Amino acid sequence: MAPILEIRDVSRRFGGFTAVDRCSLSVEAGSITGLIGPNGAGKSTLFNMVAGNLPPSSGTILFEGREIQGLRPHELFGRGLLRTFQIAHEFSRLSVLENLMMVPGGQPGENLVDAWFRGRKVREFEAKVRERAEDVIDFLKIGHVAREPAGNLSGGQKKLVELGRTMMVDAKIVLLDEIAAGVNRTLLNDIAANIERLNAERGYTFFVIEHDMDLIGRLCDPVVVMAAGEVMRTGSLAEIQADAAVVEAYFGGSPMGHATTRAGNSA
Known part of the structure; x- marks a missing residue:
């Protein structure tokens, strides 16, 4: 599969602070690619640049082989690049x-x-x-x-509506920002099943920020690990969990399986 999204040496600086530092990664068409890392790793800043909410300080972002850095969110929407948010934005x-x-x-x-x-x-x-x-x-x-x-609606139901809104246009890639946040396990299972169906039946590509390792393990391959604004490792979740350097950077040496962030109890 060819990359639908390519991020090449992208950086974002806020004054003297570098939030994303020469980050490079790709998302293959038809994949569900995960993006994990500790708080402050630069994941949301990277998403904001891909989605057109922030311009990169340097580097190149390619969508279907065409540069998109600097385009506004509505322009990217028209090209089939959509984003959901950790907190749903409903009317x-x-x-x-x-x-x-x-x-x-x-x-x-x-x-x-x-x-x-x-x-x-x-x-x-x-x-x-x-x-x-x-x-x-x-x-x-x-x-x-x-x-x-x-x-x-409950928080989980609103997340389903957000997912539904991506289905109202011909989405080519959907950026999912912490879809599990504030969602109970039953509704989260429904959301995950729908993501799997959209990927398998309609060819949707997903790029997923998530802290819930159970959900990452179910949905995502490959998984990209960010730390301190840089890409640290890309591979399957099993490969990442076995990488001592990743475990040290992500959890300070705690086993990843014990540090899974669980979804909240709200529906």
């Missing part, structure tokens, strides 16, 4: 269905002329978007909350 007063229907860009109903004079065009497009949203709801098995205001 709290809109229903789950409406949240999903908000995702596709360029809807004719957003154009004043179309809204006033081309009502049929608007209605036909909205019907297609609604049909797709309902298909996503069926895929994720969240029909029981489809008409519920998204702000009323």
Whole structure:
């Protein structure tokens, strides 16, 4: 498989502090690639640069072979690079269905002329978007909350809606930022199963920041380890767990299996 995302010697400095230091890695198309490391390793800063929220101080980021550093998040969204967040960003007063229907860009109903004079065009497009949203709801098995205001959902249900929003457009790669945070084990299992299905059935590529080693072990191969802003090791989780230097840098010598960060107890 060819890389869909390549990060070449990327650095990010904040004044005299270097958060990411000449980082290089690649994500192969069709993979679920994990990104782990201790707090302060530079993982979120790296995600922010890939997603267009921060420009790199130096280095190159390639998506499908084209440089993307400096592009804004909405431009990357249009190219099929999407990101979810550790804390879900829902429209709290809109229903789950409406949240999903908000995702596709360029809807004719957003154009004043179309809204006033081309009502049929608007209605036909909205019907297609609604049909797709309902298909996503069926895929994720969240029909029981489809008409519920998204702000009323539990943390885990909101994560499912975030995943559903990536399905409303033709996503090529999805950056998942700590999908397990604040999610109980039952819902986390549902989220993981849906990620596996999207990868296997629809060819989604995922790049995953996560502290939960059980989830990393289930989903991710390869796994990239960052420490002090640099890539330290890339390999399977078993290879990483057996690397004494990684264990020392990540957990100060504690066995990785004993340091697994568990998801919270909220739903």
